Each structure stands twice: as structure tokens, then as C-alpha cells.
Amino acid sequence: MSAARIAVVLRPEQSPEDLVRHAGYADEVGIDEVWLWEDCFFGGGIATAATVLAETTRLGVAIGVLPTPMRNTAITAMEISALGRVHPDRLRVGFGHGVQSWMRQIGAKVESPLTLLREQFGALERLLRGESVTVSGRYVNLTDVKLAWPPEKVPQLLVGATGPKTLALSGELAQGTVLSGGTTPEGVRRAIAHIGAQDLEVVVYVICAFGSSGRERALAEAAASGCESPEEAIAVGTAADVAAAAVRWVDAGATTVVLQPTVDEPDVREFIRLVAQEVQPLMV
Structure with missing residues (x-):
């Protein structure tokens, strides 16, 4: 089988204390x-990432994703920098537009999410590299911030x-x-064509x-996500079935396959154990 990183989502529908306990278990089982x-x-x-990192020892932690309209660029850089220093090589962070109805609900919706993402991402990256940053953009304005x-x-x-x-x-x-969840292997191929970079x-x-x-x-969740081909967007069955299905996304170009339990998953710990001890070994 093709090699790839296999990960799991710890869904926010779990309470923060349950989520941290599940992260500790994920760390224990591998x-x-x-x-x-x-x-x-x-x-x-x-806050959740910081707690999970502090309560685990080897586990990689990724945030996917932080909505840029909700976040001040300087504060976000300060927080990511602190986590990166205390927990080197254990953190990855994604940024996105956010769900637009939620952004409207909290008074953070912007006219051009693409412009905001470009401005914030560029400034944030420079800050994290230790540069002194001055920018005057449509949404991001910084003066001699370092x-x-x-x-x-x-x-x-x-x-x-x-x-x-x-x-x-x-x-x-x-x-x-x-x-996002609901992306089929063919959807990965189309996305990579738009991404353009190698x-x-x-x-x-x-x-x-x-x-x-x-x-x-799984089919119900895929359908709810708006996926046009729910059968092509899920990995279900035994651990061997799930591993074989995950290879379809790897062969399409995915380098990390994040297995996403359904919102009504009855046993999150068992889900984590199966991924760690039975799916991951099949993906090497």
C-alpha cells in the first residue's frame, strides 16, 4: 500500500474536557x-491545541482551520509562536475563510475573504520568521510589529x-x-490541478x-456535507476496508488522510484505537 500520514479528527462537538481525554488516549495508543x-x-x-499539546508527549496536533475573519494577525502570530517554541515540531496550523453565515453572525464577515486571507497569511508568515512587519492593506494594518x-x-x-x-x-x-470532508478522490485530483504548485x-x-x-x-454525513457522490467520499467497514479505501485518496495525491468520525460516532475511543492499531500499520 502507498505510504501516507494517517490522522484523526477530534470533533469539537465533544466537550473540551472529553476532547483532551481522547487526545491523551490517542497519544497512548500511537x-x-x-x-x-x-x-x-x-x-x-x-486554546484547545495548547491544552492538548500540554497534556500529551509525542502527538502531532494540527488546527484545521482558524477562520481569518475572527482573528487579529498580531495576536495570532503571538499565540502560534508561543506554541511553536514550547512544542517544536508538533504543530501545524491551517487558515481559511470561515463559514460565512457564522462570520456574519458574529459581525466579522468581510467583503473580500480572499483579500483578507492573502493579507493575513502573508503578514503572519513574516512575523513568525522574526521580521519587523509594516503593512497597510485593505484589512491588515501593522506598523513596525515584531x-x-x-x-x-x-x-x-x-x-x-x-x-x-x-x-x-x-x-x-x-x-x-x-x-474538507466530503471530498472524493476525484475531488482531490481536481483540487490539485487548481493548486498548481508541486x-x-x-x-x-x-x-x-x-x-x-x-x-x-457515514453516508448520511457525506450527504449532509453537500457531497455529490457520498459513496465515493467515505471509508467504512473493517480496519482493512478503511485502509484500502484511504489508499484511494493517497493515490489521488493526498499526503495526509484525516479520518473523520461521524458526529454520532458511538465509541470515540474505539474509533481512535482502530485507527492507531489496525489502520495505521496497513498504510506503510
């Missing part, structure tokens, strides 16, 4: 990486994207792209469920 969502109005992405404690190594910065323009921007600016990280969420009732739950 999951390589967990992904966290900053969805309105659950736990904050930076981090006192930039990270010794900048964490990998990604862009969450779906539309062609944002996919192309991710290829231009970021070290990789995050594709040798970048391509992360894809794959809706996943184990056991006899798993297919029904």
Missing part, C-alpha cells in the same frame, strides 16, 4: 496526529480551501492545502465509520 476544528461556537482552536519570541522553526502553515481561487491562493502562499502538503478529511452500522452513518 496515533500520529490529531486535527482540531475551530467551529463556532465550540472550543477555541488555539515578535519578541519568534519560533526557532516556523510551524507548517496551511490554507483550507474549496473554491478554485482559494485553492490557487493556497498553492501560491502556503506549504499545503486542507480539503510537492505541497495535501490534507483531506475523509468521513469514516467502522462496524455494521457505519455505512449508513
